[in-house]
Amino acid sequence: MDVDLRKLRYFVAVADELHFGRAAESLHITQPVLSRQIRALEDELKARLFLRDKRGTALTPAGAQLLTDARPLLANADALRRRVGRAARGSDRFTVGFMPGLVVSAAIRVLAARYPSLTVDVVRTGWYDQTDVVHDGRVDVSFVRLPVDQRGLQVRPLLAEPRVAVLPVDHRLARERSIGIADLADEHLVQDPDAVPEWRDIATELRTGQRRPTPAVRTVEEKFEHVAAGAGVLVLPSSVADFYTRRDLTSVLIDDIGPNHVCLAWDASRRSPLILEFAAIAEEHHRVFQAT
Incomplete structure (x- = not known):
């Protein structure tokens, strides 16, 4: 049937x-x-x-x-x-996914200059779909932030950047130049604890089994609103915090946890020379992917 x-x-x-x-x-x-x-x-x-x-x-x-x-x-x-639609269009269109805080225009300009007849599109992704857009064909390549499930993907490292705590401006740690992750042990994290395993492993509310319910938030903007309202804190790559500068929030460097890694990902089954060429361009210009 x-x-x-x-x-x-x-x-x-x-x-x-x-x-x-x-x-x-x-x-x-x-x-x-x-x-x-x-x-x-x-x-x-x-x-x-x-x-x-x-x-x-x-x-x-x-x-x-x-x-x-x-x-x-x-x-x-x-x-x-x-x-199938992408295959039917041939090589006249190339789509790039990118995560918040990353500026990818320099690499796109290089590719567009080499192929004037090529239409280059961009798609803004989030933590929950940054690899989905590769698997389902919405993009040819995507700038992703680790960790991601790398099964079925070709992943090329590009850069690493420090992580910061995003806090309300009146928070007890807001005036510090840097902090350790242990300083956040008693805080509530307004994101999936698995995204910050260093916090997850020492968090008081997880150790005592008293974690407060976390609102169903998917976007960075929604998370910032909860932090500004005093509902908790965030741990983010520095470029994301800089990109979304707000007067009611501040960011403080966490100096004892590893950086966030940015990579370029594409479908491992594809053998497109254009993808490999763009990956080489991205590696060459990795510094321009920092937030403005």
């Missing part, structure tokens, strides 16, 4: 909303059409996917299993479409 990807997309939309009307609106189709497509999918799979009553819509166990399997299947289909 072949599963229709369009029906799967409709199913995921309903599963996300748990409301046929809102899902139909997000898909830009009518609710009767959506209901018919879901019924057709249930008929094909010989399983009921949703329970609908006066209280609302809920997934059945079969629906929950399908949702788990459907997301990666749709993501792979999207990645396939992008890779």
Whole structure:
């Protein structure tokens, strides 16, 4: 049996909303059409996917299993479409991903000067998708900050930069020229502890099992807002802290932990001479990737 990807997309939309009307609106189709497509999918799979009553819509166990399997299947289909499209376009377009705080324009200018007919695009990435954009074909290369899962990637080191603590300006450590990571042991970290293993290993709230709930934040800007509000502290590469200078925040060097490493990453299965040439350019101009 072949599963229709369009029906799967409709199913995921309903599963996300748990409301046929809102899902139909997000898909830009009518609710009767959506209901018919879901019924057709249930008929094909010989399983009921949703329970609908006066209280609302809920997934059945079969629906929950399908949702788990459907997301990666749709993501792979999207990645396939992008890779095929990239191959069809040939070598007239090159896309570069970059993390906050990194300035990559110098390397791009060199590449553009060598290939005047080449269109070079840029994509701003984050901690949660900096390698996803490589795997799914959204970018040809990406400037990433370690640590990342390097499986399936070719990774070339470029530079290392110190890490700093981002603090409210009225914090007890705000006037220090530098601190040690132990000075932050009693603080709350407004980020994943695994991103700062040196803090994780000594943190009082982790050792005592009393870590406060951390808000669901994904962007640097959101994290800064929580720090400014006094909810905790951040440990970041110095270029990121410099790039997002704010009057209500300050950054202090942490002098006893290792630096953050910046690398160029690309799909290890690709053999594009253009990627290798850009990697050489990036190595040559690694100093320009510091924040302005």
